[in-house]
Amino acid sequence: MSAFDARWMPLPQLRYVCSSPCVYGWLADNSSLTQRLIEHCSGAFEVRLREQRWKAPLLSESRLLGIRVGEYAMVREVELLCNGIPHVYARTLIPKNSLTGRASQLQGLGNKPLGALLFSDPTTRRSTVEYARLEAYHRLYQWAVSSVGDIERDMGREIERELWGRRTLFCYAGKPLLVNEIFLPAICEHKQQ
Numbered sequence: 001m002s003a004f005d006a007r008w009m010p011l012p013q014l015r016y017v018c019s020s021p022c023v024y025g026w027l028a029d030n031s032s033l034t035q036r037l038i039e040h041c042s043g044a045f046e047v048r049l050r051e052q053r054w055k056a057p058l059l060s061e062s063r064l065l066g067i068r069v070g071e072y073a074m075v076r077e078v079e080l081l082c083n084g085i086p087h088v089y090a091r092t093l094i095p096k097n098s099l100t101g102r103a104s105q106l107q108g109l110g111n112k113p114l115g116a117l118l119f120s121d122p123t124t125r126r127s128t129v130e131y132a133r134l135e136a137y138h139r140l141y142q143w144a145v146s147s148v149g150d151i152e153r154d155m156g157r158e159i160e161r162e163l164w165g166r167r168t169l170f171c172y173a174g175k176p177l178l179v180n181e182i183f184l185p186a187i188c189e190h191k192q193q
Contacts, residue, residue: 006132022188034115041082089144098175128169144182
């Protein structure tokens with residue numbers, strides 16, 4: 001594990017280290033995050049594409065995907081927003097070999113939710129789900145807060161010193177892809193109207 005990568009754990013261990021019932025509820029839910037956020041946001045949900053390009057995954061991501069360290073994957077970074085406020089930062093990694101056949105449509109999602117595609121396909125499978133506490137020196141933390149820092153400061157708040165995330169290895173159309181979901185502070189502050 002790299003010093004810049006988080007220590008990932010299984011769900012039974014998460015129960016003992018995550019002290020926020022709200023965050024734990026989001027992390028442990030195995031339904032479609034997209035669908036849950038749509039309901040949570042009373043329909044005012046959107047996906048904002050931050051970046052999509054070929055780059056090297058983190059060491060632990062490469063291992064989980066079964067690709068060589070340093071081998072590039074398509075990395076898609078998005079924010080999931082409720083009423084224009086980021087609630088989740090999501091980072092999806094798709095190896096080149098996974099972008100063939102039916103799975104090639106994953107390249108052109110843009111601002112469409114990946115979850116809607118994954119959960120509408122009855123052949124999609126989850127093989128590994130892990131959880132982590134992310135601190136300021138972790139790359140995923142830095143990437144997640146890079147755009148919400150200004151929002152937090154504008155609201156007169158400091159950026160959280162730690163965030164929680166989960167990552168799921170999916171098999172879509174017979175091909176692996178890894179989805180990281182980092183839950184931002186607004187997820188537990190949102191009040192439904």
